[in-house]
Amino acid sequence: xxxxxxxxxxxxxxxxxxxxxxxxxxxxxxxxxxxxxxxxxxxxxxxxxxxxxxxxxxxxxxxxxxxxxxxxxxxxxxxxxxxxxxxxxxxxxxxxxxxxxxxxxxxxxxxxxxxxxxxxxxxxxxxxxxxxxxxxxxxxxxxxxxxxxxxxxxxxxxxxxxxxxxxxxxxxxxxxxxxxxxxxxxxxxxxxxxxxxxxxxxxxxxxxxxxxxxxxxxxxxxxxxxxxxxxxxxxxxxxxxxxxxxxxxxxxxxxxxxxxxxxxxxxxxxxxxxxxxxxxxxxxxxxxxxxxxxxxxxxxxxxxxxxxxxxxxxxxxxxxxxxxxxxxxxxxxxxxxxxxxxxxxxxxxxxxxxxxxxxxxxxxxxxxxxxxxxxxxxxxxxxxxxxxxxxxxxxxxxxxxxxxxxxxxxxxxxxxxxxxxxxxxxxxxxxxxxxxxxxxxxxxxxxxxxxxxxxxxxxxxxxxxxxxxxxxxxxxxx
Amino acid sequence: xxxxxxxxxxxxxxxxxxxxxxxxxxxxxxxxxxxxxxxxxxxxxxxxxxxxxxxxxxxxxxxxxxxxxxxxxxxxxxxxxxxxxxxxxxxxxxxxxxxxxxxxxxxxxxxxxxxxxxxxxxxxxxxxxxxxxxxxxxxxxxxxxxxxxxxxxxxxxxxxxxxxxxxxxxxxxxxxxxxxxxxxxxxxxxxxxxxxxxxxxxxxxxxxxxxxxxxxxxxxxxxxxxxxxxxxxxxxxxxxxxxxxxxxxxxxxxxxxxxxxxxxxxxxxxxxxxxxxxxxxxxxxxxxxxxxxxxxxxxxxxxxxxxxxxxxxxxxxxxxxxxxxxxxxxxxxxxxxxxxxxxxxxxxxxxxxxxxxxxxxxxxxxxxxxxxxxxxxxxxxxxxxxxxxxxxxxxxxxxxxxxxxxxxxxxxxxxxxxxxxxxxxxxxxxxxxxxxxxxxxxxxxxxxxxxxxxxxxxxxxxxxxxxxxxxxxxxxxxxxxxxxxx
Numbered sequence: 004x005x006x007x008x009x010x011x012x013x014x015x016x017x018x019x020x021x022x023x024x025x026x027x028x029x030x031x032x033x034x035x036x037x038x039x040x041x042x043x044x045x046x047x048x049x050x051x052x053x054x055x056x057x058x059x060x061x062x063x064x065x066x067x068x069x070x071x072x073x074x075x076x077x078x079x080x081x082x083x084x085x086x087x088x089x090x091x092x093x094x095x096x097x098x099x100x101x102x103x104x105x106x107x108x109x110x111x112x113x114x115x116x117x118x119x120x121x122x123x124x125x126x127x128x129x130x131x132x133x134x135x136x137x138x139x140x141x142x143x144x145x146x147x148x149x150x151x152x153x154x155x156x157x158x159x160x161x162x163x164x165x166x167x168x169x170x171x172x173x174x175x176x177x178x179x180x181x182x183x184x185x186x187x188x189x190x191x192x193x194x195x196x197x198x199x200x201x202x203x204x205x206x207x208x209x210x211x212x213x214x215x216x217x218x219x220x221x222x223x224x225x226x227x228x229x230x231x232x233x234x235x236x237x238x239x240x241x242x243x244x245x246x247x248x249x250x251x252x253x254x255x256x257x258x259x260x261x262x263x264x265x266x267x268x269x270x271x272x273x274x275x276x277x278x279x280x281x282x283x284x285x286x287x288x289x290x291x292x293x294x295x296x297x298x299x300x301x302x303x304x305x306x307x308x309x310x311x312x313x314x315x316x317x318x319x320x321x322x323x324x325x326x327x328x329x330x331x332x333x334x335x336x337x338x339x340x341x342x343x344x345x346x347x348x349x350x351x352x353x354x355x356x357x358x359x360x361x362x363x364x365x366x367x368x369x370x371x372x373x374x375x376x377x378x379x380x381x382x383x384x385x386x387x388x389x390x391x392x393x394x395x396x397x398x399x400x401x402x403x404x405x406x407x408x409x410x411x412x413x414x415x416x417x418x419x420x421x422x423x424x425x426x427x428x429x430x431x432x433x434x435x436x437x438x439x440x441x442x443x444x445x446x447x448x449x450x451x452x453x454x455x456x457x458x459x460x461x462x463x464x465x466x467x468x469x470x471x472x473x474x475x476x477x478x479x480x481x
Numbered sequence: 482x483x484x485x486x487x488x489x490x491x492x493x494x495x496x497x498x499x500x501x502x503x504x505x506x507x508x509x510x511x512x513x514x515x516x517x518x519x520x521x522x523x524x525x526x527x528x529x530x531x532x533x534x535x536x537x538x539x540x541x542x543x544x545x546x547x548x549x550x551x552x553x554x555x556x557x558x559x560x561x562x563x564x565x566x567x568x569x570x571x572x573x574x575x576x577x578x579x580x581x582x583x584x585x586x587x588x589x590x591x592x593x594x595x596x597x598x599x600x601x602x603x604x605x606x607x608x609x610x611x612x613x614x615x616x617x618x619x620x621x622x623x624x625x626x627x628x629x630x631x632x633x634x635x636x637x638x639x640x641x642x643x644x645x646x647x648x649x650x651x652x653x654x655x656x657x658x659x660x661x662x663x664x665x666x667x668x669x670x671x672x673x674x675x676x677x678x679x680x681x682x683x684x685x686x687x688x689x690x691x692x693x694x695x696x697x698x699x700x701x702x703x704x705x706x707x708x709x710x711x712x713x714x715x716x717x718x719x720x721x722x723x724x725x726x727x728x729x730x731x732x733x734x735x736x737x738x739x740x741x742x743x744x745x746x747x748x749x750x751x752x753x754x755x756x757x758x759x760x761x762x763x764x765x766x767x768x769x770x771x772x773x774x775x776x777x778x779x780x781x782x783x784x785x786x787x788x789x790x791x792x793x794x795x796x797x798x799x800x801x802x803x804x805x806x807x808x809x810x811x812x813x814x815x816x817x818x819x820x821x822x823x824x825x826x827x828x829x830x831x832x833x834x835x836x837x838x839x840x841x842x843x844x845x846x847x848x849x850x851x852x853x854x855x856x857x858x859x860x861x862x863x864x865x866x867x868x869x870x871x872x873x874x875x876x877x878x879x880x881x882x883x884x885x886x887x888x889x890x891x892x893x894x895x896x897x898x899x900x901x902x903x904x905x906x907x908x909x910x911x912x913x914x915x916x917x918x919x920x921x922x923x924x925x926x927x928x929x930x931x932x933x934x935x936x937x938x939x940x941x942x943x944x945x946x947x948x949x950x951x952x953x954x955x956x957x958x959x960x961x962x963x964x965x966x967x
Contacts, residue, residue, distance in 0.1 A: 043583050047803050049576065049684040050563040050585060054718045084799050084846075086823055093802030145807070274846035276855060279689035279796055281718050 004242060006206035009234040010214075011163035011199065012123075013226075015176055016154050017186040018130060018194040019062045025129050025153035026053030026096065033192050037135070037146035045151035047092035052280045055080075059153035060103065060284060062185040063127045064294045066155055067104030069179045069301055070122045074104055076286045080127075080278040085271055088145055089132040097156075099275040102126035103284065109159070110303050111171040112321060120172055121160030130154050155186075161200065161211065166230040173197065173223045178302040178325045190222050199226055199254075201233040203241065212237070213247040217254045217261055229254040233261055305330055313337065313344035322352055328366035329356075335373030342380040350380060354397055370404045371397070379407040386467060392416040420467040422474070425458075428466065429474040432457045443479055451475060484509035485645040486963055489702040490729075492648060493550045496542065503535040503542075503553030506648070507597055510555045513645045514599070517967050522621045523631075523641035525560045526568055527600035538595045551709055552595030557647035559638050560601040561608050562693060563682035564588055567598075571684050572616035573606045575804045575811045575830035585682020586717065587651060587693045587710040594709055599647045602637030606832045607801065608658055608686045610634050611901060612894055615834040620891055623666060624964035625930055629888040632662030638696050639666040643964050649697040649706050655687050656789055657884070657908025659694035660920035664883035664933020667922045668962045669950065670696045671703045674941045675915035676721035678707075679714030685800040687793035688719075690912040698962040700921065700951040704728040707943065721941070728947050736952035737771035739945075741936075742876035744779040747907055753886040759932040760882050763923040766956045767949070775876055781868045782910050784861045789909040790838075790902055791845050791858035797835075798842025804830060837898060866914040873939040878949050882907050883920040883933030907935060917943045921950045922960045 024031050027044035044051045067074050081099040107122035130152040135144040157176060163169050177195060180186040187194045197220050202212035217233060220226045232254075237247050251270070252261040265271075300308075302324040309320035323329045329351050336347045351366070355376075359366055379400070383393045388411055399410045411417050419425060432454055433440055443450040451472070458471045484492065484506045495501045511531075518524060528534075538553040558564060561571045563581035565588075570576045584592065591598070605615040613621040613636025621636045623629040624644035631640040635652025639662035642650050652659040654672035663670025672694040683693055695706035708728050714720045741764065748757050768774050806812035806826030813825030831839070845854035872879060885904050894901050911918035916937055923934040934953075938946035954960060 043581075046808070048581065048583075048809070049569070049571075049579070049803070050581065050680075050682040052681050052717050052719075054716065082799050084802060086802065086805060088805075088807045088819070091803060091808060093805060094799050272848050274799070274843065274848075274851070276795060276799070276846055276851070279687075279719075280685075 007203045007234075007238050007241075008206045008208075009164060009230065010161045010202045010204060010211060011165075011169050011230055012161040012214075013159045013163065013169060013172060014198040014200070015157040015173070016196045017157070017180055017188065019059055019153040019155060019185050020187050021056060021058045021062065021153055023056055024151035025056050025059045025127070026151050029151065031152050033187075033194070035148055037144070037148060040148040041150065045091070046147055053096060053278075055281055055284070056153065059127050060286060061294055062153070062183070063103045063125055063155045064286060064291060065183050065185060065297060066157070066180070067107065067125050068295045068298050069183060070104070070107035070109055070125065070157070072104035072107030072122060072125060074286065074291050075101055076288060076291060078103055078284050080281050080284065081275045082278050083273045083275055085273060087131070088143065089134050089147075089150075091132070091147060091150055095129055095131065096278050096281070097128035098126035103286075109172065109175060111168065111175050112303075112306065112317070113168055113171050115317060118168065120162040120168075123158040123160050125155050125157050128154050128156060161202070166227040169199070169230055170223055170227050173226060174325060175302065178327070181327045182299055182301055196221065197226060199229055199233070201230055201237070202247070203234055203237045213249050215247065215249065216251045218251060218264065219253045219255075221256065225254060225256045228256065228259060229261060232259060236261070302330070309344070315344060315348050319348045319352060323348060326366070332366055332373055332376065336377045339373065339377045341377040342384055346380045346384060347376070350376060354394060358397075358401060369401045371400050375400055375407055382407055382411060386420060386469070387411065387418060388416050389418055389464070389468070391464075392418070415465070417465070418467040419462060419465045420470055422470060425466055425470055426474055428458055428462060429471060429478055432461060433475070433478055440479065451479070483513070483645075485513045485648070487648070488699045489551060489554045489648050489697060489705055490699065492554055493705075496553050497550075499542075503538040503597065504532070506553060507531055507535040507555055507599075510599060510645070510647060517624070517644045517646055520622060520627050520967065521624055521640050521644045521646065522619045523557070523602055523637045523644060523646050524600040525570055525572060525603050525618050525637070528567060528598045531555070531597050531599055535597050538597070541595070549594035549709070551591070551705060554596050555599045555648045556591055556596045556706070557599050557602045557638055557641045557650040558588060558591075559604055559635050559650070559652045561604055561653055561684045561686075562588060562651055563684065564598065564601065567601060569601065569684065570618070571607045572604045572618050573831065573835070574617045577617070577811065579810050581682070583682065585693075586679035586714045588682060590710050591651070596709075599641070602635070602641055602650060604637055605634035606835050607684070607797070608634040608653055608655055608691075609797070609834050609838055611657065611661055611905065612891075613637060613662070614891065614895065615832055617832055622891065623888050623930070624967055625667060626888070626928070628890055629930060630665070630891055630894070632665030632884070632888060634658040634662070635670075635696065636662045639663050639668050639670065642666065642668045642696050642698060643962050644967055645963050649695060649702050651706070651710070652694050652696050653683055653691055654694045654912065655691035655793060656905050656912050659696060660908050660918060660933070660935060661884045663696050664920045664922070664935075665888040665931060666962070667925075667931030667960065667964075668696050668698060669700050669703045669919065669921050669960065670694060671707055671919040671943070671947070672911060672917065673707060673711060673943055674721070674917045675912075676719055677711045677723070677917070677941065677943065679710075679717040679720045681714055681716040685796070687796040688800060689796060690789070690793055698960060700919070700947055700954050701729055701732060703919070704732055704947050723941070726943070728944055731944060732951050733948040734952055734955045735771065736767045736949060739767070739772040739878065739949055739952070740775060740876040741767060741772050741949070742775050742777040742872055742879040744777050744782070744872075744879060744881065746779050746782045747881035751885055751903070751906065752882055755926045756882045756884070756886060756932050759924040759926075760880065760934045763934045763953060764880055767953055770952060770956055772949075777872055777876065777879070779868050779872060779910075781861070781865045782906070785865055785910045785913050786903055786906050788858040788861040788865070789905065789913055790841070791854050792862065792913075794838045794842035795846050795855050796842065798839045798846065801831075801835065801839055806830070834898070862913050865910060869910070869914045869916060870939070877938075877942075877945050879937040881935045881937065883935040884908070887926045887928070887930040887932055911937050916940060917946055919946045919950050921953055922962065
């Protein structure tokens with residue numbers, strides 16, 4: 004078998020979380036009763052006209068900056084014409100020839116290496132409604148709440164070579180959208196969706212193969228499965244001497260297969276033309292620059308900083324940076340300079356994540372502020388409390404609130420690190436455990452562990468185990 | 482003299498001086514509707530609340546409240562302009578029972594001023610036509626001779642004014658649909674600069690070309706209505722940011738020093754001789770009152786009709802796609818699946834002229850054709866606009882016939898759409914270039930049918946064309962819009 008290479012391009016649609024819709028003043032809210040977030044404009048009633056929500060432009064320009072795009076300060080909106088019951092005007096207002104942003108790029112980390120993926124364009128457009136199917140009714144029902152919800156479509160260059168890279172692109176873009184706080188990125192609510200273009204070619208070839216576009220990809224993991232399936236399907240066709248037909252396919256995630264939706268011959272002609280109801284979009288240089296200033300430090304930059312400056316392992320850095328809440332807690336906590344960054348990372352990725360997963364609370368939704376976390380870690384690092392006592396303090400803080408030091412005091416969790424009293428304790432334990440002492444002296448060194456355990460037990464867990472071990476060794480060897 | 486015979490300006494004065502009441506005016510108009518509507522067919526729907534609205538205005542005046550000068554004046558509204566609670570059909574089977582839940586911005590303004598909507602007037606279906614014969618409802622007849630068409634597409638509005646079935650009217654003008662029926666019915670009709678009047682609520686035919694305009698028996702009436710409906714509207718992104726206008730207040734009566742350009746291309750062999758003579762006659766009168774007449778040339782106007790039908794049809798094919806039977810309006814009764822429902826609904830719901838333009842528009846936008854037709858037409862639009870801008874450096878207004886001929890007999894024009902389209906030559910340029918233009922009566926032909934002269938102005942120069950038209954009206958001693966012997 005020949006060696007093949009998969010070539011992938013993504014079209015990612017993200018709903019923007021503006022207050023109101025893109026062309027009318029209806030609220031942009033998910034999960035409301037069907038057909039309650041609508042007005043004559045988003046319903047496309049005869050005689051109504053769209054007016055552009057400039058916030059959507061701002062959001063798209065910010066995404067353009069985050070993906071290093073050129074911002075087209077003068078661009079227009081176009082009509083994409085097609086019939087479907089969820090599209091009340093029978094055209095979608097989108098952008099054709101001149102998108103708001105183009106020629107950008109995105110860095111992804113894949114297997115420890117950095118890779119650059121080109122961003123062809125980002126444009127703004129309106130979402131359509133939704134058709135619902137209800138067992139109680141033979142026909143289809145239409146919910147127009149989503150009509151006019153602002154979308155950006157991010158189109159990558161065909162620079163992606165594997166499903167893993169595609170997943171990394173999707174994760175990175177989602178991370179950025181969250182950082183910019185311009186999209187809720189909830190796949191299950193459809194606020195981020197993607198179409199996948201896949202082609203294969205012989206390794207080493209510089210020509211692109213015939214591509215198939217896959218729609219109905221409803222999750223990032225489905226994108227991975229879909230790409231793998233599609234690449235295999237296309238290679239199978241080529242290997243058996245066939246030719247790929249350019250077509251649009253529908254991914255069926257339950258079946259794990261894609262099916263032909265329409266071929267190039269019966270592809271729709273959308274008859275794009277400039278939207279006559281809206282003027283040219285003009286974004287002043289000043290506004291473009293102002294929006295640039297609002298771009299926060301993005302996940303990739305954070306990973307770099309965490310690794311270079313904090314010495315975190317790259318996986319830890321990525322796990323924290325990709326989640327805006329974790330990154331916020333981490334950044335605030337490390338900025339206090341009270342404790343080692345690695346300890347903060349361990350806490351966030353360990354106990355805190357586990358607690359949030361178990362309770363469904365968000366990282367920032369607990370009473371554990373950065374100050375308290377830093378305080379707690381500092382006490383542990385100073386040896387004032389044991390790591391198990393720290394877990395107890397953590398539970399108290401998240402359940403009841405309170406300051407770490409105060410809780411340590413109140414619950415008597417402070418470790419005993421007083422050498423004099425511990426020396427006395429060690430002597431008492433040795434005296435009471437002659438058998439273990441002689442075992443140790445006869446070369447059974449693991450008897451020491453038992454003796455440490457006995458000291459801990461006798462101290463009610465409060466003895467500093469490091470110091471006890473040291474004292475016991477000194478006494479036994481002395 | 483009956484009240485319906487008077488102009489809005491006269492009635493406004495009488496109301497202010499308590500010489501009559503809004504109820505009395507409406508009553509006279511209603512009597513007239515009763516007498517004439519059977520012969521004319523100007524209306525699609527009458528406003529059942531008109532009497533109550535007139536009473537409210539009278540009460541307001543009685544309480545001594547200050548009211549708008551047009552308060553209590555009856556106005557007819559073309560049936561493609563949305564009226565909350567009153568069905569708005571576009572004279573189409575597709576919207577036969579459609580009742581808008583909101584008012585067009587222009588309607589909101591006339592209501593806020595206390596004007597009394599008499600009813601919704603007949604139009605060519607979706608404003609596509611120039612005879613009002615493509616209406617699904619019924620034909621409208623020319624009040625000056627009921628065997629003849631009133632013009633179109635705002636034929637119902639023009640006929641209602643000329644028949645005394647209302648005092649003033651709103652029309653819409655995409656390629657001449659206010660000016661041409663005004664000319665054919667002996668009325669004054671103005672199409673403002675693109676962006677002067679909000680299109681919000683005007684049911685779109687060709688968004689980039691159309692404007693709501695006013696029809697009346699005098700230039701002053703047209704100016705008063707235009708003052709009321711013009712101005713920026715945040716609901717229409719194409720509406721111009723502009724100051725409140727005071728055209729009526731500033732109306733001048735002299736033509737002294739006015740530079741009138743007369744383009745050769747509008748007086749070609751395609752224009753009937755009696756029309757040319759009437760317009761030349763009118764220009765002579767203006768010249769005798771101190772206007773300068775200049776021969777000019779606008780060669781690119783020869784492409785205007787083609788460019789117009791390509792752009793208008795392209796936009797129409799998209800604008801009318803929403804009538805799909807899913808949400809409101811007509812839906813075919815028997816169908817098999819979604820595509821069949823679409824096809825049957827649109828086949829049965831639209832008339833032939835509408836279908837013709839949808840198909841033409843779909844064709845000129847389709848991939849492979851778009852560059853050849855739509856994009857070239859847009860380039861031509863640019864050239865025509867530039868040619869007009871250039872012309873306005875030398876003249877204040879450009880004069881032309883409003884239509885190449887007088888009204889023709891009902892039924893006469895059916896069958897040759899291209900011939901009909903070509904007659905829009907006089908009017909479409911103002912839409913293509915977004916310019917304001919007014920049609921004023923300039924005599925009658927030998928059959929006693931009215932003829933119109935058009936005065937085109939530079940962008941936002943409505944005052945100049947209104948002044949010129951008003952000067953001409955004064956020379957004529959009024960226009961005698963009302964049809965006699967009806």
